[in-house]
Amino acid sequence: MISGMGLATGGGSGRKRTSGLAEIGKKYTGIDNRNRLADPLLRAKIARHDLNSRAFGLTLQRMGEEMKSGGPSATASMGKYYGSEQNKLRYEIMLDAMGLSGLGWEGEPFSLEELAITREWLRSKANSIEGGTTEINLNVISKRVLNLPD
Structure with missing residues (x-):
């Protein structure tokens, strides 16, 4: 599930039809004279999300190794929780960048990509x-971390 969200490597999975966060930001907010996203707050959100996604990918690798050792663990639940939160945040940032263009459901004046992003x-x-x-x-995480009975 997590790798299908495009978070395990910090990039998108092949099945997504949408552009990356930086491309969306450039398209809807433009770039400044230093060739950066014109909106500094959006730029910071995208950078933070990218760093968190990369860190999450590394954490997933470590979690995989830990899971091989067996025994009850909060590892899978932590991965599911954080992965779903990162994926939701990715789309929130896209909608932030797109403004009203990110809220279309069908027809003009929305592009196919905008409609796809709204649905995703x-x-x-x-x-x-x-x-x-x-x-x-x-x-599950709290029980495993605190060693509470099931």
Whole structure:
């Protein structure tokens, strides 16, 4: 599930039809005279998300090694929880950059990419439900970390 969200490597999975965050930002907010995104707040959000996605990819590699050692662990729940949150945030940042263009459902004046992003944003909300709800994953994490009985 997590790798399918395009988060394990910090990039997009092949099945997504949408551009990356930086490309969306450039398209809708433009660039400044230093060839950076014109909106410094959006630039910071994208940079933070990119760093977190890269760190998450490395964490997933480490988690995979830990899971091989066996025993009850909060590892899978932590991955599911953080992965779903990162994916939802990715689409929130896209909509932030796109403004009203990110809220179309059909027809003019929205492009096919804008419509796809809107639908994928709505679909990303289900990430906190599939694979166990966010609340269940957080409960598993707390039980395992605190060594509480099941």
